Amino acid sequence: MALSEQAAAPTILEMRSITKEFPGVKALENVSLTVQAGEIHAICGENGAGKSTLMKVLSGVYPFGTYDGDIVYQGKVVRFRDIVASEAAGIVIIHQELALIPELSITENIFLGNEPRRFGVINWVEAKKRAIDLLARVGLEDDPDTQIKNIGVGKQQLVEIAKALNKNVKLLILDEPTAALNEADSQHLLDLILGLKGRGIASIMISHKLNEIEQIADSITIIRDGHTVETLNVKADGVDEDRIIRGMVGRVLENRFPERTGEIGEVFFEVKNWVVQHPLTNERMVVKDSSFTVRRGEVVGFAGLMGAGRTELAMSIFGRSYGTFISGELYKDGKRIYARNVSEAIDNGLAYVSEDRKALGLNLLDDIKDSVVAAKLHKIAPGQVINHVEEYNVAEAYRKSLRIKTPTVDEGVNKLSGGNQQKVVLAKWLFTDPDLLILDEPTRGIDVGAKTEIYGIIRDIAAQGKGVILISSELPELLGVSDRIYTIFEGTITNNLPASEATPETLLKSMTSAKKKVNN
Amino acid sequence: MSAPDTAKPAFRFRDLSKMFGGGQSSGRQVGILGALVVIVILFQILTDGLTLDPTNLINLVNQNAYVLILAIGMVMVIIAGHIDLSVGSVAAFVGIVVATSMVSWNFPPIVAMLLGLVIGAIIGAWQGFWVAYVGVPAFIVTLAGMLIFRGANQFFGNSNTVTVPDGFTFIGNGFIPDFGPAFGYSNGTLILGLLVIIALVWQEIRQRRTQSLMGAESAPVWVSVTKVVLLVLVAGGATYLFATGRLGTSYPVSGIILGVLVLLYSFITRNTTFGRHVYAVGGNWHAAELSGVKIKRINFLVMMNMSILASVAGMVGVARAGASGPGDGTGWELDAIAAVFIGGAAVAGGIGTITGSIIGGLVIAVLNNGLQLLGVSNDKVQIIKGLVLLVAVGIDVYSKRQGKPSLIGFLTRKRPGSSDDAPTSGSAPLDRPSVEPTGAPAESSSRPSSITPNV
Incomplete structure (x- = not known):
């Protein structure tokens, strides 16, 4: 100093x-x-x-x-x-x-x-x-x-x-x-x-x-x-x-984000008037009357401070796995869908990669191949009997395409580095063949090199015509990867703007004040 | 199945751990299997060959079949992160009802057995309901069940002992009936032994074929050959012993029931979605729930299954004793739990195997039997059994804390600098204090502290 x-x-x-x-x-x-x-x-x-x-x-x-x-x-x-x-x-x-x-x-x-x-x-x-x-x-x-x-x-x-x-x-x-x-x-x-x-x-x-x-x-x-x-x-x-x-x-963003390739299509996923109550405290709404849309091929960022309700919003959409559901509607391709529990959500093409991959994303006792197929086991288990060869082949395919660094897919996930664990979690959800992939802090606690790889994977998923919701606390990441960004403050969506028009300053303003200026 | 790379050393100690089972707990299983072999040999010497005498072996199977049957269900309960203290009482209650149904209501044995299974299923549904859907910890539910069904046994039977008819004792005392030309051996046992040997060889070949289909590195051929030869020798030896016992004896029926159940449940835990989900719930129920596993249903089924197996064990026990009494099944739950933990299951759930638990149960059984043959009094036998349990689990916990899978794992660990070293433990989250040199075992920090995954 x-x-x-x-x-x-x-x-x-x-x-x-x-x-x-x-x-x-x-x-x-x-x-x-x-x-x-x-x-x-x-x-x-x-x-x-x-x-x-x-x-x-x-x-x-x-x-x-x-x-x-x-x-x-x-x-x-x-x-x-x-x-x-x-x-x-x-x-x-x-x-x-x-x-x-x-x-x-x-x-x-x-x-x-x-x-x-x-x-x-x-x-x-x-x-x-x-x-x-x-x-x-x-x-x-x-x-x-x-x-x-x-x-x-x-x-x-x-x-x-x-x-x-x-x-x-x-x-x-x-x-x-x-x-x-x-x-x-x-x-x-x-x-x-x-x-x-x-x-x-x-x-x-x-x-x-x-x-x-x-x-x-x-x-x-x-x-x-x-x-x-x-x-x-x-x-x-x-x-x-x-x-x-x-x-x-501070500094100017470095060029560590991939090109935005692929076409952005029609709105295919809509959340309308979503309200969620805190699981323990009655009458404390953690998500207040939130509505948003996702287009095919689009990466939609969610910016908000810790505790603003981003994770709560995402998890409650994903099979009501957080809080007490109060009201709200989900639409996919114009049709109302219901995701009252996680398996219904998965069947409707939703996937959620949790912010806490060790506590919520993985069973650390499992090996890689078990983890990859865990969210849609019946895909490789006709008649409830697991086809181990198929399981291995699936895991092996993801190991190659996501470049998971491991000697074999028989390795325990607890032996992988954070970035590779995150790739296993991504593989697990890609295996469910989702239409909408919700990523909650996908690069938390992993090093810069692996982050760049994850960004590439996110853009690839979008380029395949799927929708991606990216929740992140890192504004450069949101600005660099998303196509459009919502800000959320105390459970309310306060802003919605294209990434090209957003700056860290404008985002931080909307993340820290209740002034609502949504222009849908 | 390519020939082993000649550049590799011909013998790697690590390959030994590939010989039996796979997965993260395999090292432990090899260790406990080794302990079993050592104990058998030790007692064989100390008892001047009485341990591996046909009559004694038959006793060993008959006396312990019910505990091993319980261990099959118990390991699944423990993998899912629960415990069941009620199995002894449930077995006793089912036993008295089944005995009474035959004696007082003149049910034929086969109908009585079906009745027993149905009662077991009803009791299991009752306990599963409380554990899975109400969210009462299994320890409490089954402690209550232990009292309830012990009392129910004595209430139902007026604390009397009911003798069961001969037609029923077959499942506890019976043998494979003899047939065909007599040349001094039990033909049924010989055929059974032959089937087992064929199955063992076929299983190994199939496993290698699967591995090569996966393109995975199989264990060297010599490992497979040694393994098969060892297993065939053990199976053949056992067949010989069982087939050459006293006239009228052969391999016991209770042993056949046990064998079928072991095969069935090994398949369920290893190869079905249900089995996989049981491990998932025990390993990290938060993650399992977010992967779409219906954890309440899994918990319900696991508890229900335990009581059904307790009813089987109860009936086998009654058949062996020839009667059902008010004190039946006392302490069985503890024998089963001890077998499971000696067999390598983790107290916190997520880890354990059927075969491991059976081996664990056999360790206790052989120990019990051998000490009795040596004339060691029951008080000392109990002390020794307690110490064995403590030391076996103690070694496991200690070696896990050191970041090694087990004692065997320590001996077979990869040397630093070997090319395929995986990165250790990954990046620590920034907000978690980790002052330990290598970090505590990851699983302990990630596992939810609650034992009941419901709210």
């Missing part, structure tokens, strides 16, 4: 040239971060840019020795072995998925692992007294005996902060703290973070909601593809949303 050695305010944290590698992927390369005492420091970047990894390095989730570079905290180089060590030093991280135990009370959660005790016996009177005090500091008026499962997400977030305060926090890390909150709860939380700043507690905040960052952050560090791009001072540099977006999107 080119900041001067002696800044005006004392520095509480300096991360110097942090590099973190995973097998085959460099998640962080020479990332630096400087946080002044008592400031709110925002970290911005696209999904997968390395923000969360950086915070895990800082909080000891990735212990000292698994990364390169130095962490200087309060003037000393620190080497955290685990989270316990970093918390002892006053660095507390609040994850996007809250780490509270639903069946325990607020008090029990605040003091979990940190109970006030004497001779090993918990002093509940003391605990409750302190809990009431902590709750007052975060502005939560609930009874401290209330079970966590009985309070909303907004209040749970406050309990997490109370828990952090109890640990004598000096540097609070918040990972997407408002992602699951409504407007009012978000505002309350932001005010609380500002209040903590008033008491000298510094915060690092990861957020996609740029208006919030603009509102409360003092400085912003932008990370892209595992590199630090720049650090901005909000007031001095006059930062606004457009400035942040420019930093996040």
